[in-house]
Amino acid sequence: MPPVGAALWRSLRAHQVYGANTDVGKTIISTVLCNAVQGQKQQAAFLKPVSTGALDDADDQHLQRYGAGTLTKCLYQFDDPVSPHLAAKDKFVPRDDDLLASIHTTLSGWARSNIDFALVETAGGVHSPGPNGNSQADLYRPLRLPIVLVADSRLGGISSSISAYESLLLRGYDVSSVLLFRDEYYQNHEYLRDYFQKKSIPLVSLPAPPARPSQLDADSQLRDEEAMLSYYRKSAKQSEILRLLEEMSVNNTERIQRLEEMADRAQELIWYPFTQHQGMKAKDITVIDSAHDDYFQTFGSTTSKDAQGELRPTFDGSASWWTQGLGHGNPELSLSAAYAAGRYGHVMFAGAVHEPALALADNLLKTIDNPRLTKVFYTDNGSTGMEVAVKMGLRASCDRYGWDASQEQIGILGLKGSYHGDTIGVMDCSEPSTFNKKVEWYRGRGHWFDFPLVKMVGGSWKVEIPSELQAELGENVDFASLGSVFDLSQRLESATAQRYKDYIRRTIEDLVQRQGAKFGALILEPVILGAGGMLFCDPLFQRCLTDVVRDHPELFSTNAPAPKQSPSWSGLPIIFDEVFTGLYRLGRRTSASFLGVHPDVAVNAKLLTGGLVPLCTTVASEEIFDAFSSTEKSDALLHGHSYTAHAVGCTVAVDSLKTMAQLDTDGSWDAYRTDWSSSSPTTAEASTPDVWSVWSHGLLQDLSSADSVESVFAIGTVLSISLRDAAGGGYNSNAAKGLQQKLAVGGDQFNVHSRVLGNVLYLMSSVTSKPESLREMERLLQSALV
Template sequence: MPVGAALWRNLRAHQVYGANTDVGKTIVSTVLCNAIQQKSQAAFLKPVSTGALDDADDHHLKRYGAGTIAKCLYQFDEPVSPHLAAKNKLIRDEDLLASIHKTLSGWARSDVDFALVETAGGVHSPGPNGNSQADLYRPLRLPIVLVADSRLGGISSSISAYESLLLRGYDVASVLLFRDNYYKNHEYLREYFQKKSIPLVSLPAPPARPSQLDADARVRDEEAMLDYYRKSAKESEILHLLEQMSVNNTQRVERLEEMADRAHDLIWYPFTQHQGMTAKDITVIDSAHDDYFQTLDNRSEKAEGELRPTFDGSASWWTQGLGHGNPELSLSAAYAAGRYGHVMFAGAVHEPALSLADNLLQTIGNPRLAKVFYTDNGSTGMEVAVKMGLRASCDRYGWDASQEQIGILGLKGSYHGDTIGVMDCSEPSVYNKKVEWYRGRGHWFDFPLVKMVGGSWKVEIPGELQADLGENINFTSLGSVFDLSQRLESATAQRYKHYIRQTIEDLVQRQGMKFGALILEPIILGAGGMLFCDPLFQRCLVDVVREHPELFSTAAASRQSPSWSGLPVIFDEVFTGLYRLGRPTSASFLDVHPDIAVNAKLLTGGLIPLCTTVASEEIFDAFSSPEKSDALLHGHSYTAHAVGCTVAVDSLKTMAKLHTDGSWDSYRDDWRSNSSSSAASTPDVWSVWSHSLLQDLSCADSVESVFAIGTVLSISLRDADGGGYTSNVAKGLQQTLAVGSDQFNVHSRVLGNVLYLMSSVTSKPESLRELERLLRSALV
């Protein structure tokens, strides 16, 4: 379970990191604690200690700390790295972090007002499980006291340690090291850190330890150290530093507390009606790690600190794939920023863009696709896709879009972005109908929905379509819904195809409409309300469009090609693509290959904006001409930015590994065991959300229906007024999750009467099960 980031109003808690091993971390800690002890109570925590007990760091603080409270959580006798010392003892990282947080919380409730948590070795020395300490302790995000290295080579190791901490989102509050008049590292580093507004304090070197520690020598050594600590603790720089650490702690809390009010005054929020909105409605996020925000705790009793772990239940608007603060992706971004910064892309190429194009085409596995066009987000990526599709159709059929309106075919509830062009590719809705330039050019089919109701899966046919499409259909499992090899032979498929063909004939021949592309969000229509479309209907729609080009133009029969037929098929996989639904592409569920595919959201694992629009060679050729004006004249200044492309390459590689290395097997097994169909004959369809949760929720009185696939869970609540985007019925559940449990609360988004939750592809099962417990408690 997660722990909150460690912040208390009345406890100045810091973590002591060393630039290397044997740089004097414990001596620095003892100096600071001695200085504090002159006015108040200090405490020292050593999470993991190795070596002889007499030399243990917490014992040193008990001996020389002038009354400092000292504690060690895990002590190992063997004087080796913690990962070797603890090899025969299971110490989970989560348990270690929880113990640290619990200890600090206890001190915060006592008279302790200053605490140090000291690491072992250097910044990247491994913890008990072999993970770098910089990553292990990151969820706590304590401000850092960095003990620099005063020895030969210490300048380099100190700066490297600082940059490693900075890369992981730590705040380095101060730097301390011993003065050495030969190497004079303190002089160089003082100037270096001064430029970064980080105070550096240099201390006199401690007295040398006698080589032979007989009884007399031991007494003299102890007296020398006591004298050293008494003098060092009174140095003005140390006293000033401690005062500044206190001020920094107070200011950090105060900044957090005033952020909501300042944001309410200064910021215009997306998708938000500000009338009636108050500062209390704004979530204040201090940091984020893994699946959790660290948010300001607004409860009256904050026994665990000022911050609280909050599960990111919308995956930060569907972008999170590999967790917040992922150190590997951060390192990738830093590398690309250092190597390239940003370089223009028109008429040029760099390795990250080329590598991503190769990798993406392999991941998608669509033999039609050949050319990768880069944009910055899903909406602009879809703008490009529409330009591609319409140009290809007009070029083939001899249409002049400046003289006649060319529309698109799609589904009701679709939404492809907030830019003006793709707004017109959606039916009138709350998102677009009040936008002054909106025209809505196209036709949008109503369609059957997949949902679980009363513990059973069904395909629900809209009432007004039942005369054409038949009655609702029940299924034994979600996998059987996706068994298109069987369902395409059914009478339902024939009804679907007949209805689609007749509708298009009427639109074109009787109403005179022209269509330039078919645009679909495969499987789930996201912004429209998490609508789970019957995959058979989408497959039939693609098949009819491709198998009957004569529906769209009298010239169609003589101008077909081995590539696209009828209309270019565009798949908007901005939301559903790249493992969001448990597969590399959502197109694979339909067993069809689009002519154009758009991916964003998970493309960079949730770190940085980037989008790709991938097209077939023939779509590309529609723009080929001696005239510059016939080219695809679209782009932006940061097209194919190297930072985003580098991160995307690593993100795709990581997700591909998770897809094949068994990381998701327990989820697959859960769904297979709850399927009455043969595992060999049923498509591999599963979710990180347990099958039993869906069964329980689908039987709840307040729940109309549910579904889950991949990382997505959708809960439709009953609304006597019919539901829809303007419904407020899901607000109560959203508020219940916002209160949460003692372990964490949940930040979620609602779409009218639908509350959805989304995990990353790396979410921990124990977090998901606790979240499921909250849902059951609220609804069942």
């Protein structure tokens, strides 16, 4: 089922009617509004997605009888007068996606038919379940129609009305108006008018409808119908109702106008990250009205001539810069954030503690499952978390080896193409590149090894050795499967591993003993170097690099102690930057597990909070922690942020980790694992079921054989496509722009927002992406590369 776009049309003013409770008069309010529209010589329409109870009492039938010509439709009718999830039991039940698609199709048809005004009425209260048992507030959220909230005029109605409003607000709905009946005894309308006035939401109160006769014989039924017709004629002419309809019309127009102006205003006011503004035009800016699940709802990426609407679903192909794990607008995470905000707001953390920070530290240590790591340090984002990690590593090395960093330069060891953030300190932990070489304070302190790459070319997996290193490391090697690339228990016994280790050891000896370099830490992005160009490093090379560093401390200092058993660090502190690759991005809890290495410091961000709020953790061993322990305050780790360990982020992270751990064990990813294990020509893949991807193995084989493709790889949620470039590729290449533009046009169901790194176009899903969305993405890719 294709994704449903948010519902917005220029000609059709569509709203959704929610009730603060059951039996609050939603259908009567809907009838009043539709009568008023019809009285203005405009065409109104009423849609009841799900109706329960006798057909004679159905809400759409009431609109047919009293709606003054209102067009009516009901999508699913169940006979039992109970909640939809009970009424639909043991009957054909439409999937939520099917129900949403039917609603959107109906509204689109009405827009084509020049209907002016439409109401989509829910059943019961805001959280009454739909046919599949899901809260209506969540069920209908992808449509994000502006809301007409029918408040409760009865005893307790103030509380239920405000609660209903807050539930809608938490899910990103816009409540455009509130209506209710006047009750002169409880006077809820007076209190609620003041409450909503402060929020600039108009409230209209109506006289209560005439009471129905207790017994309906033919005469009393006729009198009842005449009374209701009279009630609707009078109510529909009330000035407040007419003003409200005008306001609804103005709001619809102004909403579209704001969307139309956003790109131009953004170009005037905003300085974008990683963007050369020279030559940039407003049309190059993606205008996002909202986001839900894997999709942005974007404006201006489609025309309205087919009346599909002004907004189009756009797959978030970069997972919003690698942060999205559990989908946009995730209601559970939103509620977690609201709870923490209500309980704490933000509280000072230095010398204090609160439950979310403590719970996250405990949960994270168990998730990472690294016996070396014992202490959790909180920061705000990956770059600052890496700054802390560098401080930790350098202090520990200088303390152990007696180096004075104020008198001599202490560098780091890493890999070419590494990228650890944009703050000044960690910029120096990367080789000169487009990202840093024009930053005036950049110095680049360290040595960065070139390394073999893993890629699929022409349907086969291979480890490709850089041409300048083939004399030392050997020729390229083909592998039967991706699982066999990660079979380090076998590969560590190979001649290739010995060549890797010899090359690494000789290089470090030359740097330290002959060139006089000093190194304070080994810093790696495990498995994939992200911003450097989605470089898939041979895991054997990274493993050999860590082994040489740990097994040969004498390489770094003549007074180095002999290697100790874990958890003591040896040689250099090993820092793993898992900001991008950690916490299930590659299909496992940690990317370190692919290497069989327990780092001394690990940094996590991005997926830590499921993609909702910024938060980062730098987790260190007890020995690293002890390097900062002394009687002097100045020896402490003097690093912090105003929002360190903010309670909102910590609470969301706890729930995010819990949800992802459940997905890992409840079978949610079994189909992907089966696809990758069954695609292997050997049994090696089947023995390593955790080497898998949400992107189908067949897709990689097809793409890797395309004429325009140099190589591909996929692991976990990541898909990387390197396009051929006669100029050699690199960050400044434009080779991937054409593919990016084709995906932006998209197909009938959706288009794709993606990012490129030079000649590399990468795509990334969340860990909750629906298989049907991913398969459609694959079809778009294959079509674009033909």
